[in-house]
Amino acid sequence: xxxxxxxxxxxxxxxxxxxxxxxxxxxxxxxxxxxxxxxxxxxxxxxxxxxxxxxxxxxxxxxxxxxxxxxxxxxxxxxxxxxxxxxxxxxxxxxxxxxxxxxxxxxxxxxxxxxxxxxxxxxxxxxxxxxxxxxxxxxxxxxxxxxxxxxxxxxxxxxxxxxxxxxxxxxxxxxxxxxxxxxxxxxxxxxxxxxxxxxxxxxxxxxxxxxxxxxxxxxxxxxxxxxxxxxxxxxxxxxxxxxxxxxxxxxxxxxxxxxxxxxxxxxxxxxxxxxxxxxxxxxxxxxxxxxxxxxxxxxxxxxxxxxxxxxxxxxxxxxxxxxxxxxxxxxx
Amino acid sequence: xxxxxxxxxxxxxxxxxxxxxxxxxxxxxxxxxxxxxxxxxxxxxxxxxxxxxxxxxxxxxxxxxxxxxxxxxxxxxxxxxxxxxxxxxxxxxxxxxxxxxxxxxxxxxxxxxxxxxxxxxxxxxxxxxxxxxxxxxxxxxxxxxxxxxxxxxxxxxxxxxxxxxxxxxxxxxxxxxxxxxxxxxxxxxxxxxxxxxxxxxxxxxxxxxxxxxxxxxxxxxxxxxxxxxxxxxxxxxxxxxxxxxxxxxxxxxxxxxxxxxxxxxxxxxxxxxxxxxxxxxxxxxxxxxxxxxxxxxxxxxxxxxxxxxxxxxxxxxxxxxxxxxxxxxxxxxxxxxxxxxxxxxxxxxx
Numbered sequence: 315x316x317x318x319x320x321x322x323x324x325x326x327x328x329x330x331x332x333x334x335x336x337x338x339x340x341x342x343x344x345x346x347x348x349x350x351x352x353x354x355x356x357x358x359x360x361x362x363x364x365x366x367x368x369x370x371x372x373x374x375x376x377x378x379x380x381x382x383x384x385x386x387x388x389x390x391x392x393x394x395x396x397x398x399x400x401x402x403x404x405x406x407x408x409x410x411x412x413x414x415x416x417x418x419x420x421x422x423x424x425x426x427x428x429x430x431x432x433x434x435x436x437x438x439x440x441x442x443x444x445x446x447x448x449x450x451x452x453x454x455x456x457x458x459x460x461x462x463x464x465x466x467x468x469x470x471x472x473x474x475x476x477x478x479x480x481x482x483x484x485x486x487x488x489x490x491x492x493x494x495x496x497x498x499x500x501x502x503x504x505x506x507x508x509x510x511x512x513x514x515x516x517x518x519x520x521x522x523x524x525x526x527x528x529x530x531x532x533x534x535x536x537x538x539x540x541x542x543x544x545x546x547x548x549x550x551x552x553x554x555x556x557x558x559x560x561x562x563x564x565x566x567x568x569x570x571x572x573x574x575x576x577x578x579x580x581x582x583x584x585x586x587x588x589x590x591x592x593x594x595x596x597x598x599x600x601x602x603x604x605x606x607x608x609x610x611x612x613x614x615x616x617x618x619x620x621x622x623x624x625x626x627x628x629x630x631x632x633x634x635x636x637x638x639x640x641x642x643x644x645x646x
Numbered sequence: 647x648x649x650x651x652x653x654x655x656x657x658x659x660x661x662x663x664x665x666x667x668x669x670x671x672x673x674x675x676x677x678x679x680x681x682x683x684x685x686x687x688x689x690x691x692x693x694x695x696x697x698x699x700x701x702x703x704x705x706x707x708x709x710x711x712x713x714x715x716x717x718x719x720x721x722x723x724x725x726x727x728x729x730x731x732x733x734x735x736x737x738x739x740x741x742x743x744x745x746x747x748x749x750x751x752x753x754x755x756x757x758x759x760x761x762x763x764x765x766x767x768x769x770x771x772x773x774x775x776x777x778x779x780x781x782x783x784x785x786x787x788x789x790x791x792x793x794x795x796x797x798x799x800x801x802x803x804x805x806x807x808x809x810x811x812x813x814x815x816x817x818x819x820x821x822x823x824x825x826x827x828x829x830x831x832x833x834x835x836x837x838x839x840x841x842x843x844x845x846x847x848x849x850x851x852x853x854x855x856x857x858x859x860x861x862x863x864x865x866x867x868x869x870x871x872x873x874x875x876x877x878x879x880x881x882x883x884x885x886x887x888x889x890x891x892x893x894x895x896x897x898x899x900x901x902x903x904x905x906x907x908x909x910x911x912x913x914x915x916x917x918x919x920x921x922x923x924x925x926x927x928x929x930x931x932x933x934x935x936x937x938x939x940x941x942x943x944x945x946x947x948x949x950x951x952x953x954x955x956x957x958x959x960x961x962x963x964x965x966x967x968x969x970x971x972x973x974x975x976x977x978x979x980x981x982x983x984x985x986x987x988x989x990x991x992x993x994x995x996x
Contacts, residue, residue, distance in 0.1 A: 429944065494693040502734055509775065513818070514887075514939040517979065521894045522987070527944045528898045529953060 360407025360415075370417045384414070657683035659691065666697055670706045678718040683722040685713075689786055692731040701732070702741040716751045719759040722888060726754065726765030733772040742773065743782050755793060760805075762845055767808040774815035783816050787823045790816075794832060803841045810836065810847035817854035821861055829855055830864040837873050842882040849888030856895040865892070866901045875909050878918070883936045890918070890943035897950035906951055912960050915944045915951075938978060945971070945984040952992045961992045968992070 356362060361371070395405055409415045579585055602605050657680065660668045669691070672684040679782075701707070713725045721856050729751070732738035742748075754916045756768045770786070773779035783790075810833070817824045833855065836848035852870065855861045865871065870892070877889035893911060896902035906912075919941055948968075951957035971985035 413850070491690060491693070498693050498734060506775070511935070514942065517853070517891055517894075518942045518946060518980065520986065521891075521898070521943075524857075524895065524898045524986075525946070525950050527951075528950075532900075532953075 357404060358407060360409060362406065364404060516534045649915070655683060656687045656690065660770050663700070665691060666700045666706070667704060668710060670701075670704075673706065673709060673713065674782060678716070681713070681721055682718070682724065683714075685721065685728060685733050688727055689731060692728060695735055695737075696740050698732060698735050700869060703750065707741055707745050707747065711745075711747055711750055714747070717761055719757070722754065722757065723759060723762040723765055723986070726751075726762055726769055729769045730765055730772065733769055733903075736776075739773060739776050739779060742769075743776075743779055748782060748786075752789065753791060764805050764808075767805050771808045771812045771815075774812045775841075777819060780816045780819045782953075783812065784823060785852070787813070787816055791824065791827050791829060794836075801846050803839070804841075805848050806836070807841075809842045810844065810851050813845060814851035814854045817851060820855070821855050821858050821994050825855060825860050825864065830868050830870065831860065834868060834873060837870075837877065842880070842885060844940055845877065845880065846882060846884045846888060849874075849885055849892060853888050853891040853895065856892050856896055862896050862899045862902055864895050866899070866905055871896060871902075871905050871909055875911055875914065878911075878914050878938065881942060882931075886918070887936070887940040887943060890915070890940055890947055894943045894947040894950060897947050900954075903951055903954045903957065906947075907954060907956050912948070912951060912957060915948050916964055918944045919948070919971065938981065941981055942984050945981070945988050949984070949988040949991050952988065957990055965989065965992060 337356055338359075392408075395408070406415065576585075657669060657672055659665050666688070669684045671690050673681055675681065710725055710729070710797070713721060716722055716725070729742065729747070734741055751766060751769065751910070753764060757763050757766070770783060770790075772782050790809060790813055794806070794813070813824060813829070813833075817829070830852070833848050833851045835854070836844055839845055839848065839904065852874075856865050874892050875890045877885055878893075880886055880889070893906060893915075897906050944966075952961050968985055968989050971981065
């Protein structure tokens, strides 16, 4: 037997066999040669009818005893077989020794089922439900011993003892949370207080600083103002000194200005005697012109006279000349 | 996973290091109910510095940006509360400042839900306590001032207190932006509020505003000093201290000095400085600390006022009182120094 048949699980793995299908082995009463001992393929088993069953030669039941006919039929069959083998078709293998293949048709064994079973219809219907009367209480007879049990207070569990851990956890957690919160608040309060103290000191010092700044500013302003004032005062003093000096000088200069002025003016002829001026301006020119004219007249007169004399003299000369010349002619 | 929650308002918290990342993963879920629960658990966890370190270093802050714009107002409010807790620690504050969460946060100032707005103010207030934070919030000063103007009567005093506190912190860093928006008159209005907290914060803001020159000038112009003199006699010590601070700063300038002397503030200040004698025996550190600020500011104010001739005359009469202060009997170094300066200024002759 091959080991394959022992494998209970299908190669695909989807199901198992409790008894795996096996091919039927070739078993014969006589020990067979080794080659035939292997199990036969069902396809090549001669016992299995192959091919169409309606064209097979059906051996009638009466012709079984005729040996020659059977021999002839066997020969025919073998020829058919060889013929078919040539066409390589699968055929029923030949009958084994001591056996013959017989085509059997079950036509002869057919029976007509002709008996009709007598059947009768019957109906049944339940009645409508009737109210069932109450079943009487079934009280079984009392047998055995009665036993009772009762759970008293404190027997199942002791509340006070059991609640302790739970309570501890609850209280512990609450305390923890509240401690945290309180610590946080305290820390914040401390920080705030520190900050406030610092702020106060800072404010203090800031105020002091500002006050000193302001003081400084005021003082420096005051100083500046005073210095400016002082400078102004000095300036004024200098001016006044200069003014005084200038005044003294001018006074001194102007002291003898007046007589000098007068004297220069008089020298320039600004102060004049009006009569004298008048005489000078009006009279004297007239006088001079008169004198001039008189003198001019005199001059002209003299010039005239001179010219007359000259003329006369000239005439006399000429006459004398003439006379000179004439008497020579008229001589004596 | 959906087992019965012991506390319906909080999500279950994982153990150890896994707590914070898992809660942040839960925040990504679309149902707002689970987000609310996760936020509530996170708020509980964030009181511990190690968790805050984990949050900040794990880079979970960017997720919060999306949550700030959520539709559900409870989610927004709780996100702001978470940020409030984060800003209680230094790493949280630094992370907040360096991340880009400030613009969406400032948008939430106009939110509809008032509790959300209150939480936003709390976050801003905590941030402003840090100088770097105040620096970052300087650009928000105009918006905050607008909010202060709007919240005349409707908001609760808590929001007003927070707003004024934030403004005073920002102004102590740089008062000029606030002054430019006429903060002096706005804060002056708050000085007469009924609640001492509001008055205290308003006086503190005024003190911060009166540090620069411009502020001093404005304070004189807007007749704030009479109100301050009234506040000097307030019941709350801190209010008194802040009012004295304002006077101290304003009296440095000449118009301020003249106004203060007109208002006859010197006797009140002297009274404040000398009042502590009886209480010195009190062993209450807290009270003594609070009084210290008041006394220091009053001394400095007196010093500033002593530079004016009228003031000097008045104070020369009271010189023994101040000399008592400057002696070695006074334990507090700063008060002693301040008193010595005052005495020196008073007895100065040109």
